[in-house]
Amino acid sequence: MSEPERSLAAQEQLRVEQLKQADFNLQLATISNQTTKEELETTEHQVKIDKIQRINSKNSPSLPNSNSSKLSEITKLLQEHEGGWLYTLCTTRKVLIIEGEQDSFKSYTAALISFLRFHLKEHKLGWIVDSDYHQNKQKAWSILQKLGVEAYGANKNGEGIKAGIERFLEGIKIRDEDSSDVETIIFDELTTYGDYSECEDVAKSFMKFALSAPRKAAYGLIAITHAMTNEGTGKGAGMAATRKRGTLHLLLHADNDYNLTFQGILNGFKDDSGQLLEDLPVTLPDWFRPSKVAAMVNS
Structure with a gap:
């Protein structure tokens, strides 16, 4: 393989690696976004639970000493x-x-x-x-x-x-x-x-x-x-x-x-x-x- 051919092959290999890295970054971003969405949904659900628990605790006195x-x-x-x-x-x-x-x-x-x-x-x-x-x-x-x-x-x-x-x-x-x-x-x-x-x-x-x-x-x-x-x-x-x-x-x-x-x-x-x-x-x-x-x- 001549020098020009080797240089062209190296450039092609670099492009392949860059495409792989870009695809990996895209997958990583997708996973991150999905995780953020799930965390947000979990947080919103917990906020609702905490709200009702605060209401309930306000109206739940200890049992009296009957x-x-x-x-x-x-x-x-x-x-x-x-x-x-x-x-x-x-x-x-x-x-x-x-x-x-x-x-x-x-x-x-x-x-x-x-x-x-x-x-x-x-x-x-x-x-x-x-x-x-x-x-x-x-x-x-x-x-x-x-x-x-x-x-x-x-x-x-x-x-x-x-x-x-x-x-x-x-x-x-x-x-x-x-x-x-x-x-x-x-x-x-x-x-x-x-x-x-x-x-x-x-x-x-x-x-x-x-x-x-x-x-x-x-x-x-x-x-x-x-x-x-x-x-x-x-x-x-x-x-x-x-x-x-x-x-x-x-x-x-x-x-x-x-x-x-x-x-x-x-x-x-x-x-x-x-x-x-x-x-x-x-x-x-x-x-x-x-x-x-x-x-x-x-x-």
């Missing part, structure tokens, strides 16, 4: 009342739907159940969505105030209701029952959610996720409504069978003058053998009242 003998007494009372159905409601995290007309003790019952879950099972109190919270704060929800309750939707605020629903929908994406503390969350005045233009869309999908997702996200969800219809559950549709199989449904009664009867019908409750008991007549015991329960726990 009298353990009193809690044992309450446990016994719950277990011995009408086959233990009320004990189940006060210790489970299965979705609970409380239905009833005005002045049937719905919200008070939800508050007492949440209060006892906190003391008996260490279920933290998450938040309440209630368009009438401004009226109910010192009434139905008064027993929960010392637990650090956070509320959405007071004063008929549609944006607030939407925020409370979206917090739940975000939570079921990032929480899991293995690493998250169990939280009780309450959605009151469910009948009205679909009437607010701000939350009409999320209200329609809320009940579907409320029936299927809380357990895996370590939520004990309580929903309160005036009627177990599509209209009464946020204008969602096609969930009748799921409601029947997957929830506890307590229907509370009032008399013709909206006086409390402390009586109702329970569906979704199973006996010790796992058999479903339909249309079970139930009563709320005389001691199952805010002042009496608070006194028993705090004495």
Whole structure:
């Protein structure tokens, strides 16, 4: 090979090496960009987790030093009342739907159940969505105030209701029952959610996720409504069978003058053998009242 030929071959070899290096640099840049994208997605996901954890930690005080003998007494009372159905409601995290007309003790019952879950099972109190919270704060929800309750939707605020629903929908994406503390969350005045233009869309999908997702996200969800219809559950549709199989449904009664009867019908409750008991007549015991329960726990 002549000198010119060797020089030409060397130049060609150099070009080949330069092309290989350029291709390598391109691959390296692609990998780097992909890594950066994955790191960014991971960071954004962690930010969401941290945000919810900060909210939860703010509303999750330590358990009070309640009298353990009193809690044992309450446990016994719950277990011995009408086959233990009320004990189940006060210790489970299965979705609970409380239905009833005005002045049937719905919200008070939800508050007492949440209060006892906190003391008996260490279920933290998450938040309440209630368009009438401004009226109910010192009434139905008064027993929960010392637990650090956070509320959405007071004063008929549609944006607030939407925020409370979206917090739940975000939570079921990032929480899991293995690493998250169990939280009780309450959605009151469910009948009205679909009437607010701000939350009409999320209200329609809320009940579907409320029936299927809380357990895996370590939520004990309580929903309160005036009627177990599509209209009464946020204008969602096609969930009748799921409601029947997957929830506890307590229907509370009032008399013709909206006086409390402390009586109702329970569906979704199973006996010790796992058999479903339909249309079970139930009563709320005389001691199952805010002042009496608070006194028993705090004495």
